[in-house]
Amino acid sequence: MDAPAPIDLSTWPRAQHFAHYRDRVPCTYSMTVEVDVTEFTAALRRSPRKSYIAQVWALATVVNRHEEFRMCLTGSGDPAVWPVVHPAFTVFNPERETFACVWAPYDPDFGAFHDTAAPLLAEHGRATDFFPQGPPPPNAFDVSSLPWASFTGFNLNIGGGWDHLAPIFTLGRYTEREGRTLLPVSVQIHHAAADGFHTARLVNELEELMAESSAWLTARREGEGA
Template sequence: MTFTPIDLNTWPRRDYFYYFTKMMPTGFNVTVDVDVTATYAALKETNHKFFPAYLYLVTKLISQQPEFMVIRQGEQLGYLDHLTPSYSLFHEDDHTISGMWTAYDPDFETFYQAYLDDAAKYQDQHGAVAKPDQPADAYMINLMPWLHFNSYTPLTFNGLPNYLPTIEAGQFQIKDGRRTMPVSFTIHHAVADGYHVSQFFEHFQQALNAPENWLN
């Protein structure tokens, strides 16, 4: 993990950061239906699971937008160079979940195999946390395959815990031969605006439409 300090004297978001953390603490959430038809078909053809591919692609795209990689170390704000997906491992035997993470790698097959190794190692590890020692660059991302939703907003009783995004996808729907999936994106307004989130979804849909560009 590389941490690059932010100089508040020259940071373009300095005034926005102060406003949305001190004067009006605010986060926001949007949910967008994305078309996963091409990617789903490509993964089926190459015998890959959808969930780890989803983790990889979202993490890859988030890591290209510095607005989504701001954390605080002590009193210092700074940018990370990449993030680590933190997700839930579902246990079929008792329908509980356990916290997991897999180190990101820019190579799809390397990340994919790391995910499979983690899943095999911790599948029978019950409890709130299955894989310990989650790194500081971890962000929350999940997929709820049992429910297609129009809106999903994660809530915390202690305010927004950090400035990294929280992402949740839902159940597929198939209509007129197209497969769509709702994706919820939550972010602290101190570090990002609607424009930045719209850019993410634009890039996400472009990548989903052309899996040959990242599915090696």
């Protein structure tokens, strides 16, 4: 795993913003949006691949495009950026009514990522340990799913979480409105890492990627059968 690259505070445009929201007024914020996934769900019906894994991959793809969502702190408390971050995501155990957290290395090829992530869901669907693979790597960000309910607001309250700069995503149940399919997506952000502009760009890019899903969701990898 490559080490995170320190940010040069002397040239970083957000150096003052980071200091303000890290030290003087430490705060996080959340944004909940309904992402239009009409084309995405239509493409899923033509694909054997799993909806949840596709959602996780799409989030990881847009997160990895932007340094502000790959941020962490060095041992001295200075900001740094991971070269790549990996999604850690929940898998529900219906018998125990608990969940486990698993993670998969991000791959820009969706098919390759799916081939790695799908067996994890199958293997750990009855896990009794919270982290059946062991603790996620330090360059991981969290995704959880609430497929039992659609929501228009979701907020995490993290006690003493001022060192947690990675985004946290929560996905809800699809809802239908005026012929469109919508996916509730909530993202929790540390204000030292990103402002509203950055988060709005992230969710807009997520919606764009979902609209283009027929290009990546149903694409076959080399060696796959027809």
